[in-house]
Amino acid sequence: MNEFMNVLQRPDFIENVRIHIEYLVFATLIGILISIPVAILVYRSPSTSTAAINVGNIGRAVPSLAVLVLMFPIFGLGFDSALFALTLVAIPPILINAVVGLRQVSPQILDSAKGMGLSGRQILSGIQVPIAAPIIFAGIRTSAVQVVASATLATFIGGGGLGDYIVEGYQRNSTAIALAGAISVAVLAFITEAGFWGLERTFTPKGLRIAQKRGRARK
Amino acid sequence: MIEFKNVSKTYAGSDRAVVNDLSFTVADGDICVLVGPSGCGKTTSMRMVNRLIEPTNGEILIDGEKNTSMSGTQLRRKIGYAIQQIGLFPHRTIAHNVATVPNLVGWDSDRTARRVDELLDLVGLPPDQYRDRYPAELSGGQQQRVGVARALAADPPIMLMDEPFGAVDPITRDRLQNEFLHIQEDIKKTIVFVTHDIDEAIKMGDKIAILREGGVLAQYDTPENILANPDSDFVSSFVGTDRVLKRLSLVLVRDMDLDPANGSDNLPRISDGLTLKDALSEIIGAGADRGLVVPDGNGGSPSGTLSIDAIKTLSHDAEVTSG
Amino acid sequence: MGSALGATPIAILAFLQSEFATGEQKKVGFIDWEWIRDNFREDIVPAFFQSIYLCAVSLAIAIVISVPLGILAARYRALYPPLTIITGFFYTIPSFSMFTILLFIVGFEVGRTPAIVALVLYSLLVLIRNVVTGLDSVPPETKDAARGMGLTDRQILFRVELPLALPVIVAGMRIAIVTLIGISVIGAYIGAGGLGDLIFDGITRDFPTLYVTGAVLSTLLAIGADLLFVGAERIMSPWARRSRGAT
Numbered sequence: 001m002n003e004f005m006n007v008l009q010r011p012d013f014i015e016n017v018r019i020h021i022e023y024l025v026f027a028t029l030i031g032i033l034i035s036i037p038v039a040i041l042v043y044r045s046p047s048t049s050t051a052a053i054n055v056g057n058i059g060r061a062v063p064s065l066a067v068l069v070l071m072f073p074i075f076g077l078g079f080d081s082a083l084f085a086l087t088l089v090a091i092p093p094i095l096i097n098a099v100v101g102l103r104q105v106s107p108q109i110l111d112s113a114k115g116m117g118l119s120g121r122q123i124l125s126g127i128q129v130p131i132a133a134p135i136i137f138a139g140i141r142t143s144a145v146q147v148v149a150s151a152t153l154a155t156f157i158g159g160g161g162l163g164d165y166i167v168e169g170y171q172r173n174s175t176a177i178a179l180a181g182a183i184s185v186a187v188l189a190f191i192t193e194a195g196f197w198g199l200e201r202t203f204t205p206k207g208l209r210i211a212q213k214r215g216r217a218r219k
Numbered sequence: 220m221i222e223f224k225n226v227s228k229t230y231a232g233s234d235r236a237v238v239n240d241l242s243f244t245v246a247d248g249d250i251c252v253l254v255g256p257s258g259c260g261k262t263t264s265m266r267m268v269n270r271l272i273e274p275t276n277g278e279i280l281i282d283g284e285k286n287t288s289m290s291g292t293q294l295r296r297k298i299g300y301a302i303q304q305i306g307l308f309p310h311r312t313i314a315h316n317v318a319t320v321p322n323l324v325g326w327d328s329d330r331t332a333r334r335v336d337e338l339l340d341l342v343g344l345p346p347d348q349y350r351d352r353y354p355a356e357l358s359g360g361q362q363q364r365v366g367v368a369r370a371l372a373a374d375p376p377i378m379l380m381d382e383p384f385g386a387v388d389p390i391t392r393d394r395l396q397n398e399f400l401h402i403q404e405d406i407k408k409t410i411v412f413v414t415h416d417i418d419e420a421i422k423m424g425d426k427i428a429i430l431r432e433g434g435v436l437a438q439y440d441t442p443e444n445i446l447a448n449p450d451s452d453f454v455s456s457f458v459g460t461d462r463v464l465k466r467l468s469l470v471l472v473r474d475m476d477l478d479p480a481n482g483s484d485n486l487p488r489i490s491d492g493l494t495l496k497d498a499l500s501e502i503i504g505a506g507a508d509r510g511l512v513v514p515d516g517n518g519g520s521p522s523g524t525l526s527i528d529a530i531k532t533l534s535h536d537a538e539v540t541s542g
Numbered sequence: 543m544g545s546a547l548g549a550t551p552i553a554i555l556a557f558l559q560s561e562f563a564t565g566e567q568k569k570v571g572f573i574d575w576e577w578i579r580d581n582f583r584e585d586i587v588p589a590f591f592q593s594i595y596l597c598a599v600s601l602a603i604a605i606v607i608s609v610p611l612g613i614l615a616a617r618y619r620a621l622y623p624p625l626t627i628i629t630g631f632f633y634t635i636p637s638f639s640m641f642t643i644l645l646f647i648v649g650f651e652v653g654r655t656p657a658i659v660a661l662v663l664y665s666l667l668v669l670i671r672n673v674v675t676g677l678d679s680v681p682p683e684t685k686d687a688a689r690g691m692g693l694t695d696r697q698i699l700f701r702v703e704l705p706l707a708l709p710v711i712v713a714g715m716r717i718a719i720v721t722l723i724g725i726s727v728i729g730a731y732i733g734a735g736g737l738g739d740l741i742f743d744g745i746t747r748d749f750p751t752l753y754v755t756g757a758v759l760s761t762l763l764a765i766g767a768d769l770l771f772v773g774a775e776r777i778m779s780p781w782a783r784r785s786r787g788a789t
Contacts (some may be wrong), residue, residue, distance in 0.1 A: 112306025
């Protein structure tokens, strides 16, 4: 136990926590900045939507370790390389959910909005995005948690992060060090999940929450 | 006033017209019902008025001006729009839903709030109870009323309604139709109303446009004239073989000249608010050949008698005159 | 169009063939194709099959656990939230952490066992959730008609509910197997074998051919499994497809 606490108090530990969080924030953020505009571009037509969802599904299938490792020959070691890989990992869930979310807005709602004289932009920002928001946020949450988990592997291409301690623990056969890494990452994952779950609730418009509850009750 | 001038619509890649050379005029304050079998282009025609669909040929004039003289978005803010599945925005309150167009065109918030309350009252939803609710909390019939209120919000002179009472049960629909006709007596909007139900068309329409498959206008006339004088076999069969009886539902007992009531104790009592069709049904059912007409409700003395013969004469005369 | 993400690294690597020849080892371009040819049977193929074995066994165990639990949770709704929380808990723990905890706290020996345990725990959430959702999606009228025809509850479950729920359940298996493959490559680190071995070995020995092969093959395995299950989903729901008409 003492050894465990010692590890946590090492200066490099805080540093690695910071790096890990940086991975989380940047990869997710850039993932959002790429996925949402793409989703807005493709969601209108069934064929481009399906294509985007297929790309997303394939992207999701690729093992994150594979993505990280394949970055190495191209970009070398280090933070940037790992960040690029993690961004690629972050994109698919957000992209898929954004496309699905935008498309599932009922056509009658869109028709009545257009028929009343809302412009295309007003419909997108005032109607579609708010209604799609819960689904999109669920995608962002999935992404973020996945980035936290995958960032543990960044250690293998010299990217730092909390995975460093797991590896160190294995190599030195030290339970304390290994667990310091393993548990801190797990805690970070839980915090991320809880945090985004809270955000999701905040960003779900009240009317939708009621509709969701009613829908469940109707079953 | 809405004028269709040789309006046609054919979709790219198809050689069959969906709407074919449609020409007719809807007078101010009239409800014009577009009715016909599926595939007759009635909804397409309606949606060309507010340019959700653009015609391939011909033009639509609103109060003498082409409806292309401004942008589609601008045009639609001046036309009320109510569709069958209503399309309320689930993430906004009822008040916000109703206020959609007033907000778009920039009314100040006081005026908008007052208007919202006024309309909710008009459609029978007490504002204090319903203003801050969300669509998911309302029944189908209530949502439909909100849809109508929303279409009326910015007080547009013209309204387009596509089976607006379609998504509810027949009893609610009947009530909503009656209430809407009652409202229309006051507001006198120019309305294009689409339905597939000939009975709804007869009930709601000042004029009916019967369309046949391929978007061709089969007949455009008042309900009475269409029932009395169908232009073609298509119209006769669409209107139904019971069209004479249908016509009887257009006249109320109290509008008839009645025979005097003397010695009429065994006759069935007929409320003067009934349609001739329902009256005929009562009289025949009682096995009589005339009925004693009493005022609607419970009080008042009989105003006369109505005979089956009188009803027969009315129907026959109408057939002959319009023949 | 779909395999863009997987194909890009390969394309880039092929393009950079000449750029990265360091001359230290005898390489043909960047990837030592000779090595691959030589060691295909000895190293690569066994690794491939080890991965398949690992994932298939884990998925099978997970299904055997999840389906009954899912059926129970669908019927006795009070069970569902706690079940979701517990399986969700396992799902959120990053896999590398999970392996470490299983080794250092629970005390498993390195090897396949802790990997399989972790893989099973990881899949429970998705599988149970899809079993419940699938059973929920069976129209109540259908069950009612079946009961009215005299089927027992058990018969309804096996002849009506599960078959109708199958597409959703298979969809869950698809998600599960794809994530399992991704995690199983990490499991090589704790001795589970499989394609991850090629990756970790390659990194340690700084031998790109190894880890690229491992990475590419595991990607192809994952995509292949995904497509397999997509096909299975489609075969299983002909009635849904037909009623939907043009999709």
